[in-house]
Amino acid sequence: MSAMADRIPEIPGFWLIAALALGTIAVEIAIVLLSWARLSRQRKAQARATDGDWQAIAALKPPSRLPEIIATLLPIAVAVTSAVLVQGSRNLLASALNQSDPTAKVLGALRAVNGELNAIAMGLWVTPPTFVAGCIAVALAISARRRAVGLRRAESLAARHDDASAWLKFPGPRAGVLLAAIGAFIVLGFGPIARAGFAAIATTISHFAAVTGLEPQDKGPIFLEGLVRASGLLDRGFLLARAGVAVAAVVALVLAWGFSPARARAGVPGGSRPVHGEGLFGPIVALGVIALAVAGFLAAHR
Amino acid sequence: MDMRRSLLYIVAGSAAAWVGVDLLYNFLRLPDSYGRLFLP
Numbered sequence: 001m002s003a004m005a006d007r008i009p010e011i012p013g014f015w016l017i018a019a020l021a022l023g024t025i026a027v028e029i030a031i032v033l034l035s036w037a038r039l040s041r042q043r044k045a046q047a048r049a050t051d052g053d054w055q056a057i058a059a060l061k062p063p064s065r066l067p068e069i070i071a072t073l074l075p076i077a078v079a080v081t082s083a084v085l086v087q088g089s090r091n092l093l094a095s096a097l098n099q100s101d102p103t104a105k106v107l108g109a110l111r112a113v114n115g116e117l118n119a120i121a122m123g124l125w126v127t128p129p130t131f132v133a134g135c136i137a138v139a140l141a142i143s144a145r146r147r148a149v150g151l152r153r154a155e156s157l158a159a160r161h162d163d164a165s166a167w168l169k170f171p172g173p174r175a176g177v178l179l180a181a182i183g184a185f186i187v188l189g190f191g192p193i194a195r196a197g198f199a200a201i202a203t204t205i206s207h208f209a210a211v212t213g214l215e216p217q218d219k220g221p222i223f224l225e226g227l228v229r230a231s232g233l234l235d236r237g238f239l240l241a242r243a244g245v246a247v248a249a250v251v252a253l254v255l256a257w258g259f260s261p262a263r264a265r266a267g268v269p270g271g272s273r274p275v276h277g278e279g280l281f282g283p284i285v286a287l288g289v290i291a292l293a294v295a296g297f298l299a300a301h302r
Numbered sequence: 303m304d305m306r307r308s309l310l311y312i313v314a315g316s317a318a319a320w321v322g323v324d325l326l327y328n329f330l331r332l333p334d335s336y337g338r339l340f341l342p
Contacts, residue, residue, distance in 0.1 A: 083329060086329070090332070181312075181315075182315070185315055185316070189320075189322070190319070190322065190323065190326070193323050193326050193327055193330070196330075197330045231331065234327060234330055237327075238323070238327040241327070242320070245316060245320050245323060246316075248316070248319065249316040252312045252315065252316075253312055256305065256308035256309070260304075260305060260308065263305075278307070282311065283310055285314075286311050286313070286314035287310075289314040289317065289318050290313065290314050290317050292318075293314075293317035293318050293320065293321040294317070296321040296325060297320070297321050297324065300321070300324050300325060300328055
């Protein structure tokens with residue numbers, strides 16, 4: 001533990017990233033608890049409405065989108081902050097290599113590379129837990145919001161003496177299904193590349209450590225070997241991650257089809273009628289994400 | 303949520319994950335080119 005504490009000064013922005021990650025996880029837990037409470041209140045209201053008492057559903061507040069938006073943005077903020085800190089070390093390296101004094105050049109460059117490797121390792125440690133917590137919070141928040149909307153729809157149908165049984169029985173997506181679909185992308189897509197990142201950093205650091213005390217002409221080959229090994233690990237992780245994203249897409253499709261509340265409602269005799277007014281917020285965000293992804297892809301492959 | 307909506311969300315999620323993995327890979331791969339600066 002003390003060895004860990006000694007290294008804190010070597011990790012750029014340690015306290016910033018640690019505080020941000022811990023704060024994120026705390027907020028995500030709060031969103032999970034809030035959504036959990038909403039879902040259990042909904043279950044009770046649903047049971048009472050099945051017995052003919054619609055008061056409890058009428059009393060349900062329509063949850064806002066804010067929790068799911070916060071739950072999505074916070075882990076991304078942690079990842080971006082971590083990337084900015086790593087980039088800071090890379091900029092230090094570039095400026096160190098431009099120095100004319102050879103000693104200052106070598107010392108500055110070594111400090112920058114050390115900082116960079118530590119910043120990447122720190123980022124790989126703290127970012128995944130925030131994404132896992134975020135994934136759980138987003139799934140629960142979306143489920144709580146969609147199911148509340150569905151239950152209120154059932155209530156308005158019942159108020160007009162229409163058949164509300166389909167909406168009452170299948171008000172919206174189940175949290176577990178959403179969690180599995182979102183989690184598939186996180187675990188199968190980002191899992192392999194994060195794991196490979198760890199292994200690559202460990203390999204680079206161990207080769208870095210191995211060259212200390214060697215003659216300058218002997219350092220080169222060992223150092224190069226470390227870099228080649230690290231790159232190989234990352235390349236393999238990247239292939240696995242790509243395959244993982246494809247598998248996750250199939251998993252999400254199967255879950256969306258198999259557990260579709262709309263399909264379940266259609267299966268209730270006399271129950272389902274198309275109800276419009278789901279809003280365009282979701283599709284617009286989805287189209288925006290696709291546009292950003294295409295732009296990001298083109299920027300990365302210029 | 304109807305299937306068309308779900309499909310759109312899945313396409314968006316897949317695109318985001320695909321590009322996210324790409325960016326992360328490129329970002330982690332950079333120490334290699336920086337590291338090579340040290341080679342004699």
